[in-house]
Amino acid sequence: MLLEGKTVLVTGASAGIGRAVAIGCAAHGANVALNFSRDVAGANAAVAEIEALGRKGIAIQGDVSDPATATAFVAQAVEAFGRVDVFVNNAGICPFHAFLDMPVETFERTMRVNLHGAYFMVQAAANQMVKQGDGGSIIAMSSISALVGGEYQTHYTPTKAGLHSLMQSVAIALGKHNIRCNSLFPGTILTDINKDDLADQEKRSYMEGRIPLGRLGQPEDLVGPTVFLASDLSQYVTGASLLVDGGAYVNLQ
Ligand SMILES: NC(=O)C1=CN([C@@H]2O[C@H](COP(=O)(O)OP(=O)(O)OC[C@H]3O[C@@H](n4cnc5c(N)ncnc54)[C@H](OP(=O)(O)O)[C@@H]3O)[C@@H](O)[C@H]2O)C=CC1
Numbered sequence: 001m002l003l004e005g006k007t008v009l010v011t012g013a014s015a016g017i018g019r020a021v022a023i024g025c026a027a028h029g030a031n032v033a034l035n036f037s038r039d040v041a042g043a044n045a046a047v048a049e050i051e052a053l054g055r056k057g058i059a060i061q062g063d064v065s066d067p068a069t070a071t072a073f074v075a076q077a078v079e080a081f082g083r084v085d086v087f088v089n090n091a092g093i094c095p096f097h098a099f100l101d102m103p104v105e106t107f108e109r110t111m112r113v114n115l116h117g118a119y120f121m122v123q124a125a126a127n128q129m130v131k132q133g134d135g136g137s138i139i140a141m142s143s144i145s146a147l148v149g150g151e152y153q154t155h156y157t158p159t160k161a162g163l164h165s166l167m168q169s170v171a172i173a174l175g176k177h178n179i180r181c182n183s184l185f186p187g188t189i190l191t192d193i194n195k196d197d198l199a200d201q202e203k204r205s206y207m208e209g210r211i212p213l214g215r216l217g218q219p220e221d222l223v224g225p226t227v228f229l230a231s232d233l234s235q236y237v238t239g240a241s242l243l244v245d246g247g248a249y250v251n252l253q
């Protein structure tokens with residue numbers, strides 16, 4: 001098993017990609033601590049699935065936009081499992097909205113959850129890994145949106161570019177501690193975050209038509225790439241990014 005004996009922390013793991021990745025890491029041998037902010041039932045269901053795989057799971061509630069959540073999450077995970085080997089920064093929101101009348105609160109909330117939250121979470125996880133002294137892996141759920149724009153995502157795409165930029169800089173800052181820092185760039189993955197947006201059949205068909213592999217993504221499509229970056233298979237990979245988009249990005253014509 002690629003993650004046997006490792007402790008993995010995942011933010012935003014009560015649903016969607018985070019939940020799939022948390023359960024997927026458990027299937028590869030890890031004990032997993034989940035962060036979530038509101039969905040108690042979803043978080044508990046994810047823990048139950050992890051335990052059904054014979055691993056340990058714990059759900060810890062906290063809004064990542066509050067810097068205090070980061071230190072509390074890491075401290076409680078260490079109390080439960082003793083250490084942090086892998087940290088997956090996944091929590092994120094994308095409240096689609098036009099640019100010209102973007103509400104200040106929507107802009108600021110998106111920044112605080114997706115980028116500020118990531119900064120303090122990554123910092124807290126990295127401090128624990130440095131204390132342990134034997135390296136680690138930090139993975140950011142960035143996006144294809146780090147590379148391309150979206151008309152109704154002017155507040156969101158900068159957070160995804162910023163997240164990858166954060167991984168690049170912390171890869172340098174933490175390399176001396178053998179802590180690797182990488183980004184995943186999912187394309188369009190079917191989750192609650194885009195349920196309303198993709199209810200527009202015209203848009204959905206357009207998005208599907210852009211994908212050489214012929215389908216939109218599922219949360220489980222992120223499991224393999226996450227396990228790869230979490231495991232020693234990627235021991236010489238840091239500061240890198242991996243598109244997980246069915247080929248959408250390269251499909252110009
Ligand atoms: N789906 C897609 O097409 C793509 C998604 N991504 C990125 O993947 C990540 C996961 O998205 P996805 O699974 O689709 O979204 P979902 O909406 O399905 O899940 C989001 C998760 O984040 C949690 N969350 C939201 N806000 C907070 C917060 N303030 N503090 C802690 N947890 C929070 C939610 O928990 P709760 O409900 O309990 O608050 C939930 O578990 C995001 O960062 C997103 O930007 C990137 C590219 C494409």
Ligand SMILES: C[C@H](O)[C@@H]1OC(=O)[C@H](O)[C@@H]1O
Binds near residue numbers: 143144187189197
């Ligand atoms: C939420 C969107 O459907 C999704 O988020 C991203 O980061 C992708 O680029 C998609 O636009």
